Amino acid sequence: MNTTRHSAPAHLVAAEAMCDNLAQLPxxxxxxxxxxxxxxxxxxxxxxxxxxxxxxxxxxxxFVTEVLRHSYPWADTRWFRTHARSTSPYAAQYQTLFASGALPGFTAVTRVTDLRPGDLIAVNHLDDATAVHTGHLVVVRQVGRPYTRIRGLAGSTQYPVQVIDCSRFPHGVSGRGDYAAYPDTRIDAAGQRWPGLGTGWMMFYGDSSDGRFTGYRWSVNSTELSTTDRRAITAARITGG
Structure with a gap:
């Protein structure tokens, strides 16, 4: 795993500030x-x-689009219209743009082990996308050590990834399995789950030989494993504007 320390990119600082302040509210x-x-x-x-x-x-x-707009002068309406063909792309559009290299200043991160704080991960629901719920998009906060307790995938290594995201469903169920080690800020002390912005942990799988994304689970105690033939996964790092 890449353990080199890097300064936090501006969009991660902005996303964390939003998360940390809103987390102080009941x-x-x-x-x-x-x-x-x-x-x-x-x-x-x-x-x-x-x-x-x-x-x-x-x-x-x-949320990610708004964070980029807030953090970088180049991420204005004209930039999104020119390069993304949308002023606010859906998650599936981001995944396609990351994979194609169509966004200037964004570099695809193909290996789970190469993820850094601030990288973006886009999931494209090829199997059940709707007009508006096309996938999911998160900001990486940190990557944990390989996880082996449940839901292995042959030929792959599983990694817990702490993410910042705005979601209808928090990541995990309080009191079940290893949730205490991988909690979500949108789940309160009584176990009640709330939608909105927060931090939680997703489980991503990388090929054990080359590290490329092979699948993911929504949380540490989720039983459903989605592989990349059903749901495409592409990560990207902002390297310029």
Whole structure:
């Protein structure tokens, strides 16, 4: 695994600040809402220590788009229209763009073991995409050591990856399996699960010979394993603008 230390990229700093401040609010809170189809995306970066001054109404891909807009001058409406053909791409569109190399300044990360904090991972639901729920998009916060307790995949190594995402479903079920070691900020002390922005752990699989993505599970205690023939996975690193 790549253990080289790197300075945190601007978009990771912005995403963590939003997450950490909103996490100070009791669940649920109207400032942290998973955006349903047909409702506007609204984000506000406030003042550290004043969680009431922050706001995130977004879906997974829309949140990442807003973080990029907030963090980089080049990530404006014209840039998205020119290179993504959309002012707010869906998760499946991001996966396709990452895989094709169509976004200038974004470099595909093909090996799970090469992931760094700040990398983006896009999952494309090839098997059951809908018009608006096309996949999932997350920001990597950290990568854990290989995990072997449950749901192995022949020829692959499984890694817990802590992610920042805006999701309808938190990652995990409190009190089940190894959840305590891989918790989600959207699950309260009573085990109640809330949608919105937060941090949690997903399990990604890499080919044991070349490290390439082979599948994922939604959480450490999820029983469903999706392989890349059903759901394409592409990670990308921002290397320029």
């Amino acid at each position: 669940l649920p809170d109207a400032r942290n809402v998973y955006k349903e189809p047909g409702t506007p995306t609204v984000t506000a970066w406030g003042t550290d220590g004043r969680p009431e001054s922050w706001q995130c109404w977004a879906a997974c891909a829309a």
